[in-house]
Amino acid sequence: MVTNPVVAVEVRAYNVGFGDCLLVLFEYASGPKRAVLIDFGSTGRSSKSPEKAMEKIATEIQKIVQEQCGGVLHGLVATHRHKDHIGGFIGTAGQIIEALQPKVVTQPWTEHPDAAKDAKAAPSEEPKSIRAMRGNYLRSLEQMRGFCVAALGQANNRVGVVNASKIRFLADTNLPNKEAVDRLQRMAKAGKGEFVRAGAKSKLEGQLPGVKVHVLGPPDLTQTDSILKQKSSDKDEFWQFLEFWSLLQAGSNAVPAPVFAKAKTVRPPRTAQWFVNRANRQYGNQLLSIVRILDKALNNTSVILLFEVGGKKLLFSGDAQLENWMYALSQPEYRELVQGVDLYKVGHHGSGNATPKSLWKLIHQGPDGEGKLKTVLSTMKGKHHEVPQPLLMDALQAETELTNTEGVRSPALSAPVVRIQI
């Protein structure tokens, strides 16, 4: 018998422009609430000082934590390292959150500071080939970031005005975010940092009596490997993927030097001008496609959490896309877990690929009418090429009780609150 049960869960979704910032409050029968902050990022905001806006939100969170949670932030989850999820952890806003001294800091295994070099950070039963894969995979992620820096340097109007602005948006989101990443590592060291993979036992549970915390993703490479079709061709593709990114490394200088330093160069002759223009745009298309692929790869490192409390289930999937979900969806126990959830934070700002059809069919099994599925969406039209997906939007609007941060005007103080009664 739980002596002090959770009686309600409140989710506040702040309008941070394009990005996620969710404060989850667990309300107990008696005593202070317990708070978990899931992501704190922003991008694509048109306002002149986005940092000021994040400061306001940080102050608001600080106030809630102090007034309702006995001054303790019990958990901080940084689902993945995109700017629209962790970009707030800089400057004054970052300091305010850091000063709250989160008790547990949850991040994906890919963020482990030693993961790339130190094989011991990996489970000991891990075969050598997997260990090599892990190293390569993490290096690929690193190289992708390097590529972003390069792409940003090339994103001027020469490659097409639209291309350039799209590349800038995505590349900016994917930049290394050093200050924010450093702060997260510091907080992880100070509090109980954890770097989780699917199936991990989260330390958040220790902070939230009466709440079960399931980690559904991201899969580790052993897990990814286990679900790839057993045919060798798929494994080939995996190596190919790694190889591709390592080859891009060379192209990751912001301004690459001409390859034939000694060759004679000329101004494009008149007969070549039409082509030069076209070629530059093609180059822009290529850069954009690569940056998109990278964006997706990082999304797929997102932590997927499911909170289970008093028979109710709340699902937060960051920006996890299909490749991340693949593992969880292949495991019968996880499929059962996501069945008929009560609240779903719509993955990746509403992209189609982040709420795969088979996942949707499972989560969308609750009752209609009273107590039907509540969904929380943070998005901003026209920012990211694939969000929100119109057909998914239709379904969310028609079949769920949708809370969308887009259109919420004053960001800090009027964050919509979604309440689940236990």
Place this chain on the structure above:
Amino acid sequence: MLAGDRILTANVPVPVENLEPGPRGYRVHVIDYDSSTQTMYAPQVIAGAEDPFAKASDAVLLGNPGFHAQNVYAIVMRTLAAFEFALGRRVSWAFESHQLQVAPHAFSLANAYYSRYDQALFFGYFGDDPKRPVFTCLSHDVVAHETTHALLDGLRSRYMDPSSIDQMAFHEGFADVIALLSVFSLEEVVEVLLDPTSDGEAKRAAGMISLDRVTTEALYESALLGLGEQMGQAIPGARGNALRRSVALEPRTTILEEAEFREEHRRGEVFVAAMMRSFVEVWRHRIEQLGEVQKGRVNLGRVVEDGAKAAKHLMTMSIRALDYCPPTALTFSQYLSAMLEADAQIQPDDRPYAYREAVRSAFVQYGIVPDTTSWRIGAAQDGRLRYGRVHFESMQRDEDEVFRFIWENRTELKLNLEAYTKVISVRPCIRQSTDGFILRETVAEYVQIVNVTVAELSAALGHPIPDRRDEDQIRLYGGGTLIFNEFGRLKHHAQNPVPDLQHNKDLLMKLLDWGLFDGATSGRFSQMHLKRAATLPLADGMEDQGW
């Protein structure tokens, strides 16, 4: 290409012309502009017939953009010449311009592709070592492959439409086949593959090779797998692997029904595998007919020569087949029929090397059997066709005249009268067989397109169409290729009718099942290789998750 760590070069003859700097000729304009660094290299000047790089060292070849420009020009022209020879006429590009633009160092990225919209081929460069990048424009097979996409697009502009699953796979598979056969038609290459230790002309002249090294299996090992290994180095991921994997595909008749081979790239590999098996088979036939020089040994020079000849001939057959193929919704079976028919027309006797037999049996091993529909116009049908109101002369070049012929005979030709119909090409040609036989033909294509709404389609099939809204339009494609003989009589009609909502439910269900109503087309070559190499593979059952 590379042989060990040496660059392997071969002299290739190209049509003679006086070139402007670039090189810039009547069909190809090489523009050496690099978008990553915004550098325009001085256009290469080629004067006279002498190859200025004939005696150059590897370092000079790698370090001189002018050589790269000349190389890419030569391979594009050689590929074009192979097509024009096979088809017996000029081959146009799919766009307005007469000159295809080619950028040998387009950008510092691991990609190479054809873009119809830009009227161009783009070749990237990449690598771990910025001082020694890999240049895709130096790889014979990569250049031939991209050029083939451009040529095929010029010949069959509708092959980028999603009208059948095989057709989606065909562009890529066909480009690989031509690239490979084109490499094998270089004797220098075959020689090195067969005997990597050989060091040149002298040894080859005296050289012999033992019969156990020219069995089907041995040729497969040395030549095909060997080349696959080499090509893996030219472009990361997709292409090298594709070849390695195609060649390794064990023949089985059910392969195209396996889930894995419904994906268009993998499906294309099956086509490549069947063609390459045909090649080894023909080569083997030819070797069998060589006399033994000593007991158990044959002349290496002859083996090499026969390999190159077999490759060249098969390449001609594969290209000729295109003219006999329907303009939309192509299937591998239909392509096979077209190849056999086109070859029989010009080379009625399959002896002595039994090319057709080799092709047929290799394809059958992969479950691809000749299509049973007969496209030949028999005497009875010929009697029913009306020619009275059309002019033979104009029928050889005038699209309106050919349309009139089609319209006059709309019932006999089983036209879909609900469709938009357009004649998209009329091409007279003069083909020549290896023994000098001349065949005159006129090839015309028409397409038919019917637009239906998602709601109509879904009602007809009793099945929802995923990812699409009710009011969205879906295009259904059909069409036919007409071949007229030298007297202007129709002799061949390769037709794929527009699927009918009432009568072709099975076919429509298949198209649905294959995802061909998704609105995505495979024609975007720039994305094709990139996505394949740069994204993670999906697990089983994860393919259809879209909205």
